[in-house]
Amino acid sequence: MINLFQPQVGAEELNAIADVFEDRWLGHGPRTKAFEAAFAAHLGVDAEHVVFLNSGTAGLFLALESLYLERGDEVVLPSLSFVAAANAILTTGATPVFCDVDARTLNPTAEDVERALTDRTRAVVVLHYGGYPGEVARIAELCRERGITLVEDAACSVASRVDGRAVGTFGDLAMWSFDAMKVLITGDGGMIYAKDAERAARVRRLAYHGLVQPSGFGYAKVSARWWELDVPEPGRRVIGNDMTAAIGAVQLRRLPELVGRRREIVALYDRELADAEGLLLPPSPPEGHESTYYFYWVQMDPRIRDAVAGDLLAADIYTTFRYAPLHKVPAYAHGAPEPGLPGSDWAADRTLCLPLHPGLSDADVLTVVAALRKSVAERTAEVTA
Known part of the structure; x- marks a missing residue:
């Protein structure tokens, strides 16, 4: 996995x-x-x-x-x-x-x-x-x-x-x-x-x-x-x-090494997914911003997102969406504004977080990329047929 x-x-x-x-x-x-x-x-x-x-x-x-x-x-x-x-x-x-x-x-x-x-x-x-x-x-x-x-x-x-x-x-x-x-x-x-x-x-x-x-x-x-x-x-x-x-x-002493590897993995995802049809990649940080690169997320047609996650899981690749919108959780519904939160809702329907940790090899990342490309292409063809 x-x-x-x-x-x-x-x-x-x-x-x-x-x-x-x-x-x-x-x-x-x-x-x-x-x-x-x-x-x-x-x-x-x-x-x-x-x-x-x-x-x-x-x-x-x-x-x-x-x-x-x-x-x-x-x-x-x-x-x-x-x-x-x-x-x-x-x-x-x-x-x-x-x-x-x-x-x-x-x-x-x-x-x-x-x-x-x-x-x-x-x-x-x-x-x-x-x-x-x-x-x-x-x-x-x-x-x-x-x-x-x-x-x-x-x-x-x-x-x-x-x-x-x-x-x-x-x-x-x-x-x-x-x-x-x-x-x-x-x-x-x-x-x-x-x-x-x-x-x-x-x-x-x-x-x-x-x-x-x-x-x-x-x-x-x-x-x-x-x-x-x-x-x-x-x-x-x-x-x-x-x-x-x-x-x-x-x-803490190892932190530069750990974050450095995360940065390399993000760069590899960016390069290998740059021309992937049907996917939006994370925006690059603005000038002067340094990220810890905790998540790497892609966004896609909401009609296929859940199916893509299921395809990847079947291929022993665990993905998820973090964090589910709290304004839709019943316990916090009193904090939900009217008429809603369009940016949050749009993102929640389309976003999938991919594996990202320093233990990933380049081969692991390429495996994720290949499985993601294949699933997105096949699921897109199904919903647009």
Whole structure:
């Protein structure tokens, strides 16, 4: 099976875990702090502003929780987002309001976001589709002008930049995902960034039970009664640990290699599919934009898309569409605008994500290309006969 995603781990990651076992400190500890510092350096921010978590989803929930949202408040997000973003909004009591996306890039434009804003909008959560930054700089400027908090869902964008600036640092808060399907993986894990120092400190507290100072061994030498608790507000336990941080540190060092191979695969798809009839390929990133190349998507006649996916699966090639439009999910239907989201609907009916991970050989990519061309040609002939 040629998979859509496949984690790239090996001897370096195993050795890093062995070192953790040797030290016998498996939980949140020095390797967690070292990984946070290394990731902060990767972003170009202060280490105290990032917190390693047990998932990217936890980062979304913490980000929204830190905004003191209330019932009646609105949070705008693109409909083509992962379900975690809408869930995080709903748990605060706020209402998710879906904006449209550009049908070809699958990223919201600043105009898409602006059309969804009302006097009740408290925040915007913007996803960088497939690792492509989109109009994040313009959206950040719009939010600043309106006094609205911008949360960047950078789950797919660990290496993405605009004019040299890391995606995730344009807004007020951001999170990244390191689960087993992402570019930089820790098995499960994520990182959250808060631009404001006070908010960053609060996020760190909320990530560990709301404690101002943890009561464990690590604080025994800095407090005479280290077991006493100071909890100004309740939190939960969503921090990362030294085992997953050890994997993450190795993956971060390997990130240029991992993204470089993804870039090569994208270039090969572009070259081999350039003249394929009935297919639209992803637009190239604008000047100054660097992508993480998490997704490679093609778009085709909506009458054949599902059948093509089935043909490829029968040929042991797994494809999918990410992300299904949330405004059509019954649980979030109250956030669906009228008369609809034409860009999102157009893309959702036509888009298919192809296998993309560094473990693919050039031969694998050519196998995908050949099967895709064949299926599109045959299915097109059927519907146009």
